[in-house]
Amino acid sequence: MISHVVWLYFRFSLSFRDIEELMASRGIIVTYETIRQWTLKFGQGYANELRRRQPQRGGKWHLDEVVLTIKGKHHYLWRAVDQNGHVLDILMQSRRNRQAAKRFFSKLLKGLRYAPRVLITDKLKSYAAAKKQIMAGVEHRQHKGLNNRAELSHQPTRQREKQMRRFESLGHAQRFLSAHGPINNAFRCQRNRLSAQRYRHVRANAFSLWNEATGVNT
Incomplete structure (x- = not known):
């Protein structure tokens, strides 16, 4: 039960x-x-x-960050998905600078235990600066039009945020979304x-x- x-x-x-x-x-x-x-x-x-x-996910990682307002303050949800739309990991942070991008890259590599073939991001400069230090040998494509996969992955988060009448805190959002991703991956059957x-x-x-x-x- x-x-x-x-x-x-x-x-x-x-x-x-x-x-x-x-x-x-x-x-x-x-x-x-x-x-x-x-x-x-x-x-x-x-x-x-x-x-x-679950099996190892794809080698093309789409990364994006979205603003979540929690008690009047802006926080950033960093999310990575593979080319099939499976959520690889998320991280809630209060900033979206180079250090925040490095922290997210490190979390991804530690959790997944393999490096991607390609990184696809928008034109936020923090991604390129962090990649040079963390994943220097990985191909990096920066183009907003190429990153629709990651942007679409935020839709379930927005739906749950509305249903829950916003997250109570940064920690609350991290706890919920870090469990939400793997569970939904398992049942993401692509019916169409x-x-x-x-x-x-x-x-x-x-x-x-x-x-x-x-x-x-x-």
Whole structure:
């Protein structure tokens, strides 16, 4: 039950009270506060297990940063996706200068344990300055028109931000989004590119992976 509740919260734009009502419709009584505690306690752990079980992502990384306003202050969500749109990692920071870009590059390389073939970013100078120090040998393409993949990846964040009536703090945003990415990657089946039969097979594999990561099958 816990894994199902956590899956609902991170997979769909649902509030804790929405999930409480959905569970009640199945005859399961659980309070929204309990649901909140479960997402905090188990969400990141499940996401980490999924990340370990998923295959290595693509070698073309699209990087972008977007402004999130939290309690009247601007913060920057740094996000990297591969050429297929899978989220590689995110990092919330208060700045978008060279040091912030270096910190994000270092986090990506440490978490993924492989270097990209190509980096694609917008024309923010911080990317080029940081790349010279962190990934000097990687091809770097800077062009706003080439980076639609990363910009589109921010849409789910905007939807959740609206549903949650904005994030409470920088740490709150980091905790939620770092779990949200891997969980949604697992169920990102690209339905529009698959036949119905193939889609059902891919979806079944995603649920099997989720059950393994959350210990449902043990």
